[in-house]
């Protein structure tokens with residue numbers, strides 16, 4: 001489904017991604033873990049062409065998208081939804097318009113159906129009574145959930161989540177996690193989830209990939225990871241065990 | 245357009261500066277190219293364009309009128325003062341001041357004021373959209389950020405700058421007329437006669453052409469620095485400062501080039 005081959009990305013003289021080789025299968029939920037600044041967000045952005053790699057290849061659905069132009073990326077971006085680390089809502093639009101934005105752009109639906117889909121998407125992230133508000137009028141956690149709804153409402157085949165639960169309360173975190181799980185089970189959505197949260201990763205991931213300083217230092221199923229000897233992985237696990 | 249690491253070796257510092265400048269010029273040209281393509285490829289977004297026009301024109305009108313009034317008063321009083329010293333009379337002052345106002349003062353002061361208000365606002369807005377990933381979100385939803393953000397600002401700023409500079413010129417002339425009448429002893433009638441002798445219709449056209457060009461420069465600089473904004477609040481601050489500095493410099497240089505070109509037509 002998504003494949004990275006020897007992906008390298010630098011900014012100036014700093015190499016952020018140092019040869020990533022990774023294959024994500026259709027329907028899989030893959031968690032990407034790693035400390036701050038290792039290049040997790042950069043990896044996701046390279047996938048959908050928001051950044052260009054220096055070398056290496058990215059394949060999505062048997063298509064080499066590495067050198068795609070902005071125009072060629074349009075169908076790829078329709079297929080792959082991304083939830084950003086920031087809520088990234090459009091300040092000048094209401095919550096309703098923010099979520100309806102992509103629907104209006106990509107599908108020609110009657111207004112009643114748009115409204116229905118928007119409300120459905122909002123209820124998936126436990127939000128109500130915010131439709132008429134502006135992003136500035138709701139809390140950060142609510143903005144993050146709206147941003148999730150804005151991406152999920154388009155029902156993309158692939159979902160890239162950049163820290164979807166950072167800054168959310170435990171209750172909402174759980175519901176976001178089960179949302180990711182449900183999308184994957186019911187609609188066979190492929191998910192890449194960037195997260196710091198080992199606890200969630202162990203619960204819902206099919207596979208966990210640990211990045212450190214631009215390289216994959218460990219990957220495997222949650223069970224395999226629990227047996228890992230890599231120091232960074234053990235640190236992450238210790239954190240999760242404390243919580244258990 | 246910035247030197248981040250100042251090298252000890254002047255040649256390598258110069259080399260670095262040239263490389264950075266070249267890259268900036270290239271990506272600025274790419275933005276200009278993309279804007280032109282989007283400008284003619286689609287109808288502009290009406291609502292956004294009108295909102296921007298309102299922001300440009302209405303919000304700046306009083307500041308500009310206030311500032312150009314004083315600039316114009318200073319111009320006519322100073323001209324009179326110096327003419328009296330050098331050629332012992334200031335009979336040329338009404339005509340002289342009118343030409344100066346129309347050819348330089350009205351459009352340049354308007355453009356510089358717009359840069360500091362509208363240009364800075366646009367750069368900060370787009371810069372913060374960039375650092376909060378809103379620009380990326382637009383791209384993910386299949387929206388071209390140049391079409392969505394740059395084109396409406398370009399149209400609004402160009403129209404706004406032309407209208408404001410015409411208003412500024414009228415305010416300037418009016419202020420000069422009143423000062424000449426009250427303090428220098430030239431009646432309004434005399435002033436108008438002098439103006440008719442000195443000022444051509446083409447002066448008004450050239451002033452509008454200048455305003456048109458300045459109106460194009462301001463949003464392009466703002467959007468360029470906004471799009472290239474580095475993350476963090478200091479990134480937005482930096483982008484804003486740079487856009488104001490570079491737009492102001494560009495306006496002054498462009499003013500020189502245009503004045504020089506127009507001088508062939510007088």
Ligand SMILES: Nc1ncnc2c1ncn2[C@@H]1O[C@H](COP(=O)(O)OP(=O)(O)OP(=O)(O)O)[C@@H](O)[C@H]1O
Pocket residue numbers: 011016034035036037038039040041042043085
């Ligand atoms: N546009 C950019 N220009 C220059 N450097 C960048 C850019 N984007 C990211 N970086 C750098 O790349 C590195 C990795 O950034 P990235 O955002 O991918 O980190 P991350 O793993 O997502 O961390 P976090 O968990 O804090 O979000 C950082 O050191 C950052 O400074």
Ligand SMILES: [Mg+2]
Pocket residue numbers: 040041042085162
């Ligand atoms: Mg990140």
